[in-house]
Amino acid sequence: MKTFVAAAAAAVTALTVTVPLPAPGDRRPDTYVVSREPGVRPEGIAVTPTGTMYVTSVSDGAVYRGHVRERELRPFLPAGTDGRTRAAGVRLDRQGRIFVAGWDTGALFGYAPDGTLLARRAAAGAALNDLAITDDAVYVTDSATGVLWRADLVGTEIGELTPWLSPADFPAVPGFLNGIVATADGRLAFAADQGTGAPGSERLYRVDLHRRTATVVAVAGGQLGADGLLLEGNRLYGVVNFPDGQDGWLFAVNLALLAPDGRTAQVVRQSRPAPLAQSPTTIARDADRLLWVNSQLNAAAPAPPFTVTEVPGLC
Template structure:
């Protein structure tokens, strides 16, 4: 009887809860089959809603990480958004989009209604951005400077230059990915192959020390002291580089690289979907590339 009772307890502890099911999630997502609809940015909410931008047309797609196909969220060219790169969902559920060569930052509600458009200087290429406190910080890959705009429940303020190129050393040639922990910014510079550290309070800029290799990136993902950088170094080398940061984010130690992306895939940006990482297969190295345009699981890293 004791053995039977023990077996019953073990079965109860290991059995799945009533109604519980294993949710299947695809390893690859078809975002678009439209020729020239080259992809770039990605955002995934904690609930599993995925947004992906098109740098080729300005379209934005939306889907669920449990289903393999995304559908249009914002039409190409709408609201003057003829190109789109970085994308994030703020804490109020609004969708912010960097307009690349349009020099504009767009704010939409969850239903796709335009709430605000803010313009930087002519000729700016607003590439990626991050949100810290009550502001958004945007990389400009053309002027190689940072823009800042207030972001509150009331809406999006005007873009203003925050750190200009002359205040950054070594001189940047292509600022790109950007993330924050609320105290500092980490910014990828692909011309110099470095990561800048910017103190949000003092605006002091320094280069993150990487004693065991190179750390720069197109898209960044920061989780505590874990930094993931999509490193598309050219010559067909596409990996996500994982580094561990020290307490004050002045030093990063490279821990591992993912397995390489597919030939010609040119992954750009990265997002977390629970226990796995997703990246955008932009095909920029062979632009405009060949449909279908996809998002896939980063191989060999979690």
């Protein structure tokens, strides 16, 4: 889910990045149709290592599923079921369970791979936006209150959502907590605050998951007050927005390199931009390319088809 961040686009330099290669002869569409129905407005995306794609709808809570070799996605979790009338972030854990952040329903939903509801966990008054999963917990950002929520994962059990970091536990009270990712070892998370919309109010936080602390990451060369985040080793990607200099807005993916301790980051590359009508939100990796969700959240008249496309000029 998006809010505008008024930060100028920064000049970035080239970087050679090693990424996975697709299988020989693998042909994949460059555009995926999430839905041809009106008013869907897709928001979150997850792509598994085997190529299964999940995309959420923030308008009605539907979750769509498809494969990276097939152009059309299909409804997987119908809109409104289990009280899931909104859906934002989506992630899978190592067991293949599907976790969906229910935005202003204030609920986190956990599903088995076949779509069976395993748990519905409530967070009163929350707007649950994005989530990160470690071996022992799921962490969820709350854009309404600035709380970082946590639910324990113990075997097959999904614990209750509890406030894990309060707004006062951050160096500054978050204006709009959004994207979040965790390191592979489960030691750190990085959470993006898109701020209040005022220039310079956006921040990236380094969250120590063992010490239960949050500190500001010193970001140079651009901004990482992002919507969707993607972390690959020391490479952190974030979907950002910025003024176009003509009273409008553009969207792009910034790529930053994190220091080994995660306390500093340098933005080194930016994708080609997308317009306000497209309003990309979140990103996922598919082998040698990045995919982003064209939400149309800020379009004057959102219209089908609603799509996922390749991020241009960045992999």
